Amino acid sequence: xxxxxxxxxxxxxxxxxxxxxxxxxxxxxxxxxxxxxxxxxxxxxxxxxxxxxxxxxxxxxxxxxxxxxxxxxxxxxxxxxxxxxxxxxxxxxxxxxxxxxxxxxxxxxxxxxxxxxxxxxxxxxxxxxxxxxxxxxxxxxxxxxxxxxxxxxxxxxxxxxxxxxxxxxxxxxxxxxxxxxxxxxxxxxxxxxxxxxxxxxxxxxxxxxxxxxxxxxxxxxxxxxxxxxxxxxxxxxxxxxxxxxxxxxxxx
Numbered sequence: 001x002x003x004x005x006x007x008x009x010x011x012x013x014x015x016x017x018x019x020x021x022x023x024x025x026x027x028x029x030x031x032x033x034x035x036x037x038x039x040x041x042x043x044x045x046x047x048x049x050x051x052x053x054x055x056x057x058x059x060x061x062x063x064x065x066x067x068x069x070x071x072x073x074x075x076x077x078x079x080x081x082x083x084x085x086x087x088x089x090x091x092x093x094x095x096x097x098x099x100x101x102x103x104x105x106x107x108x109x110x111x112x113x114x115x116x117x118x119x120x121x122x123x124x125x126x127x128x129x130x131x132x133x134x135x136x137x138x139x140x141x142x143x144x145x146x147x148x149x150x151x152x153x154x155x156x157x158x159x160x161x162x163x164x165x166x167x168x169x170x171x172x173x174x175x176x177x178x179x180x181x182x183x184x185x186x187x188x189x190x191x192x193x194x195x196x197x198x199x200x201x202x203x204x205x206x207x208x209x210x211x212x213x214x215x216x217x218x219x220x221x222x223x224x225x226x227x228x229x230x231x232x233x234x235x236x237x238x239x240x241x242x243x244x245x246x247x248x249x250x251x252x
């Protein structure tokens with residue numbers, strides 16, 4: 001049981017900017033940390049629901065609500081996933097040989113492609129949220145960050161990492177199937193909870209499928225372009241998957 005607690009709070013400390021209530025680190029539990037990504041998405045979703053409720057209660061304008069809802073989903077993670085999105089775009093859109101793309105991926109400087117693509121990401125997010133805000137439900141806010149992180153966590157647990165990735169050693173660890181199964185079980189439980197909270201199950205399944213399919217395709221493309229899986233690609237996957245999810249909510 002203690003390992004599960006440490007694994008969960010390792011995930012909290014790495015993927016949420018809120019103060020971690022239990023600061024412990026065990027390098028042998030990085031796979032378990034990844035397996036708790038859907039639970040981290042649940043924490044993020046619950047806080048997102050609370051923020052939405054408060055803003056409705058104080059009757060903020062729809063545009064201001066849309067901006068704050070968008071800002072929250074990036075800020076709660078310390079803009080970590082946005083950083084991965086920018087790094088991947090810098091490397092991929094350079095259209096250079098693989099070794100150069102991998103070098104650019106690790107480069108801490110910000111290139112023009114990163115700036116341009118993140119600008120479009122934020123514009124698209126705000127436009128979609130401004131539309132979805134009139135019909136979004138609390139259950140939608142719970143499901144979206146969970147499914148996007150489930151896809152990202154599964155990708156790191158399944159696919160061969162790039163040579164410089166922090167997950168290279170953990171990829172060789174035995175019994176990784178149980179962590180993948182844990183991701184799927186947590187995601188299924190949250191989706192069931194969303195239905196209990198009043199989410200239309202058809203809309204929820206469509207939105208989840210859109211996040212999963214678009215996230216998988218984005219991850220596949222990035223891995224092909226960069227020669228393997230990495231934390232940056234995981235962030236890239238989350239950003240694109242969540243954007244696809246909020247677009248789906250806007251359309252539905």
